Amino acid sequence: xxxxxxxxxxxxxxxxxxxxxxxxxxxxxxxxxxxxxxxxxxxxxxxxxxxxxxxxxxxxxxxxxxxxxxxxxxxxxxxxxxxxxxxxxxxxxxxxxxxxxxxxxxxxxxxxxxxxxxxxxxxxxxxxxxxxxxxxxxxxxxxxxxxxxxxxxxxxxxxxxxxxxxxxxxxxxx
Amino acid sequence: xxxxxxxxxxxxxxxxxxxxxxxxxxxxxxxxxxxxxxxxxxxxxxxxxxxxxxxxxxxxxxxxxxxxxxxxxxxxxxxxxxxxxxxxxxxxxxxxxxxxxxxxxxxxxxxxxxxxxxxxxxxxxxxxxxxxxxxxxxxxxxxxxxxxxxxxxxxxxxxxxxxxxxxxxxxxxxxxxxxxxxxxxxxxxxxxxxxxxxxxxxxxxxxxxxxxxxxxxxxxxxxxxxxxxxxx
Numbered sequence: 001x002x003x004x005x006x007x008x009x010x011x012x013x014x015x016x017x018x019x020x021x022x023x024x025x026x027x028x029x030x031x032x033x034x035x036x037x038x039x040x041x042x043x044x045x046x047x048x049x050x051x052x053x054x055x056x057x058x059x060x061x062x063x064x065x066x067x068x069x070x071x072x073x074x075x076x077x078x079x080x081x082x083x084x085x086x087x088x089x090x091x092x093x094x095x096x097x098x099x100x101x102x103x104x105x106x107x108x109x110x111x112x113x114x115x116x117x118x119x120x121x122x123x124x125x126x127x128x129x130x131x132x133x134x135x136x137x138x139x140x141x142x143x144x145x146x147x148x149x150x151x152x153x154x155x156x157x158x159x160x161x162x163x164x165x166x167x168x169x170x171x172x173x174x
Numbered sequence: 175x176x177x178x179x180x181x182x183x184x185x186x187x188x189x190x191x192x193x194x195x196x197x198x199x200x201x202x203x204x205x206x207x208x209x210x211x212x213x214x215x216x217x218x219x220x221x222x223x224x225x226x227x228x229x230x231x232x233x234x235x236x237x238x239x240x241x242x243x244x245x246x247x248x249x250x251x252x253x254x255x256x257x258x259x260x261x262x263x264x265x266x267x268x269x270x271x272x273x274x275x276x277x278x279x280x281x282x283x284x285x286x287x288x289x290x291x292x293x294x295x296x297x298x299x300x301x302x303x304x305x306x307x308x309x310x311x312x313x314x315x316x317x318x319x320x321x322x323x324x325x326x327x328x329x330x331x332x333x334x335x336x337x338x339x340x341x342x343x344x345x346x347x348x349x350x351x352x353x354x355x356x357x358x359x360x361x362x363x364x365x366x367x368x369x370x371x372x373x374x375x376x377x378x379x380x381x382x383x384x385x386x387x388x389x390x391x392x393x394x395x396x397x398x399x400x401x402x403x404x405x406x
Contacts, residue, residue, distance in 0.1 A: 007305065007306070009382075010297075010300060010301070010302050010305055010306070013300055013382065013385075013386040013389070014297065014302070014389065016386060016390075017293075017296070017386045017387070017389035017390035017393060018389075018390070018393050020390045020393075021390045021391075021392075021393030021394045021396075021397060022393075022397070024390075024394050025394055025397040025398065025401075029394060029397070029398050030397075030398070030401055033398060033401075033402070034401060034402065034405060036401065036405070104338075
């Protein structure tokens with residue numbers, strides 16, 4: 001540690017370090033981390049891509065959006081006393097394998113499908129149960145939106161981990 | 175001598191790999207598979223918790239930056255051991271009490287303070303405090319105090335997972351041991367790198383630049399975390 005530092009050089013070092021930090025924050029870090037992009041530089045550089053549309057309603061982490069063959073995994077939060085839906089778009093006669101489990105306790109589940117283009121509110125349930133976990137598969141009887149409705153009847157928020165693979169396009173949380 | 179010289183070349187790709195690994199992970203962030211594990215685990219699981227603790231230290235660039243700052247001018251192994259122990263004591267105390275006493279501190283604010291610790295150490299290394307205050311504030315005490323804040327940061331992250339009470343103490347101890355192992359690994363690489371560099375002219379030539387860069391990185395962390403605090 002050099003004791004004879006000039007004040008001037010110290011102040012210069014501090015100002016330079018601060019200025020570089022501000023520039024990096026404004027141009028790169030804030031656009032990438034928070035989608036805050038006052039100068040527009042972040043967007044031009046494509047740094048705001050990390051803040052695309054994220055699924056509403058909880059902590060979802062989708063490892064892959066488009067899938068065929070590879071397994072997808074998502075962790076969903078079902079708030080106490082509330083229900084959520086997680087859907088996949090599946091073509092007729094295509095198969096989906098799935099497995100889900102809660103972080104403790106049972107949850108009401110309705111695995112069902114809604115035909116594409118239907119506006120009457122019709123849906124067909126494949127399984128209705130109250131369970132802490134479930135494993136299985138289904139083959140879509142028609143083109144449309146297929147997936148799970150979970151309702152958390154307890155007074156504590158619940159996490160569900162869902163694993164699935166097959167032939168589908170993820171629609172996500174509804 | 176020539177063998178030594180060649181061996182040390184291996185360090186660069188290794189350091190580069192470490193740097194890449196750090197970019198992969200958020201400072202303090204926990205990736206989704208780790209999150210899955212933490213939320214679905216039950217009972218005592220020593221090795222997984224140790225692993226998470228170690229991974230956290232090796233990939234947490236805010237901790238690593240602070241360590242670089244602390245180690246920059248230490249070359250006696252006695253000093254290294256002493257300073258690292260102060261840091262370890264600091265963060266172990268707050269990590270354990272924070273979780274067990276259920277003390278919640280806003281993670282953004284804690285992380286901003288950790289950023290500030292990097293700025294502090296960079297300025298200290300430049301001789302700033304000694305110059306402006308007439309004397310350097312006790313660097314061991316500073317490391318201990320910032321160690322306490324770093325531990326609060328770890329505690330706050332761990333608490334977000336609402337770990338089951340069953341086996342909590344054992345799991346926390348395992349996590350803490352993992353943190354130390356990870357820190358030890360990170361230290362080893364940082365020390366090897368710095369000690370190798372110290373033997374070259376460029377070390378002294380770039381000492382000022384390096385510590386200015388350290389301060390700058392610290393300011394970036396502070397800015398990023400404070401922004402996060404205000405918009406969330």
